[in-house]
Amino acid sequence: MAEILKGAPVAEALGEKMKRDVESLKDAGVTPTLAIVRVGEKGSDLAYEKGAVKRCESVGVAARRVTFPENVPQDELLAGIEALNAETGVHGVLILRPLPEHIDDETVRRTLAPKKDVDGITDGSLAAVMSGRGAGFYPCTAQACMEILDYYKIECKSARATVIGASLVVGLPTTVLLTNRFATVTNCHIFTKDVSTPARGAEILVSAAGKAGLVGKNHVSPGQIVIDVGINFTSEGKMVGDVSFDEVEPVVKAITPVPGGVGTVTTSVLVSHVVEAAVKSVTVADASVQE
């Protein structure tokens, strides 16, 4: 029977660290603050916003909703983002996406200051994934996978890892982050002819394809660590991952559940980025004073 790699203790550990940092920041007169930019009233946006606000408040981070009507002119939205870039009291900005069709997503991403890009959507953040340095933050879900591996003390160095999915939001950055942690990574995707061989051969298997039942017993082998990033819904409305849990769990060494796995950690990573951005802003301010 596999060890179940629950997200909750990982999120809790991140939360404890955040609380300590938030205390220090408050002693310095700084309340780390996340601005959540929402255009319109989409249900999924409202749900994500609610979760983010709740997680912020649980660790003493302030969350501010910045809302625009569904038909906001692009210039007005950009001006709003620029104002948040300039406001020293705002440390992180989360823009709920996808945006309405009349808004150009790339222009929006380019407008946001990388140092406030706690969701990892700017070029500065993508470059940071490649180089491990610079402004910006790793995409939250990709980093959540790494946080789970770290928390459960799963060694990446020299491990064979296979990542299923090559999206810019999860699959590709997770592949690069694992490589930069010295794993030997194979990336599979929709054009891969044979996924099961590299999947079975991996010591760490990450599935971020967004397809229920994609990873079955033919894709796994004893001793594996399986990280299931998928969030899918069955026709009965049940939330499931990419992995056929009942088939896979008896075979592998450890597996993240869905729900209660990666998704549980992602929001904590987002909020930890806000705290980190606030810490950096204080450090930069201190350095300026000392000059």
Added chain:
Amino acid sequence: MAEILKGAPVAEALGEKMKRDVESLKDAGVTPTLAIVRVGEKGSDLAYEKGAVKRCESVGVAARRVTFPENVPQDELLAGIEALNAETGVHGVLILRPLPEHIDDETVRRTLAPKKDVDGITDGSLAAVMSGRGAGFYPCTAQACMEILDYYKIECKSARATVIGASLVVGLPTTVLLTNRFATVTNCHIFTKDVSTPARGAEILVSAAGKAGLVGKNHVSPGQIVIDVGINFTSEGKMVGDVSFDEVEPVVKAITPVPGGVGTVTTSVLVSHVVEAAVKSVTVADASVQE
């Protein structure tokens, strides 16, 4: 006997395209111009500079040497780069690196405007590797590998590819570029326990490790395409790649030689970026006029 994938015809094809673009630009009154920034008088810098100037001139691109003394203060170098960023007559800037130790490489990279970063060193260029869009240019050697595959009509989509080497300059960007062309890529590096299995299993094998003799007959299999990015020198001063050519050539389907392979294409890619930057600058100027 393997087909030898020479770089010269690839460079020539790139050159033909460039010449046509340069003609059009000259008709519009624009001479595409590369500024080469050199600090000090290092032999390897002078050699690279000479090659770049020669390649520029062969296709009608102007090359300007911008030199600083070895002990130039960092601020002065940064001011020089900022002046080149601002100068509309300069379309691309190549900074010869590594820089002297008193200069902070990251600060220099951040100072350069991504739209003039024809060598692919800025965050904007790294982000472009990940996303396939945005400002900046792919690192030249990584793109040279892709140009060779394209010229010789080697299909990347659904191909199994293995890249040996995870450097930010070649191995990692080549891995990501191949992934974004829908290859199924495994990246190996110094911490990979068994390189030969993924190397042998690949349809396209790219070695960018910088170690002579790394890829021998145990790393290859019939039908493979081998791209040898390595540039190493034997104790006798002979230039060799990562691949033991005499062992590997009889086994595989096709292989790039060293010298005369990837290296031959790299400078052409650099110059093609200058032309591309000049074309973009004209397009942007046109768009401004039309507004």
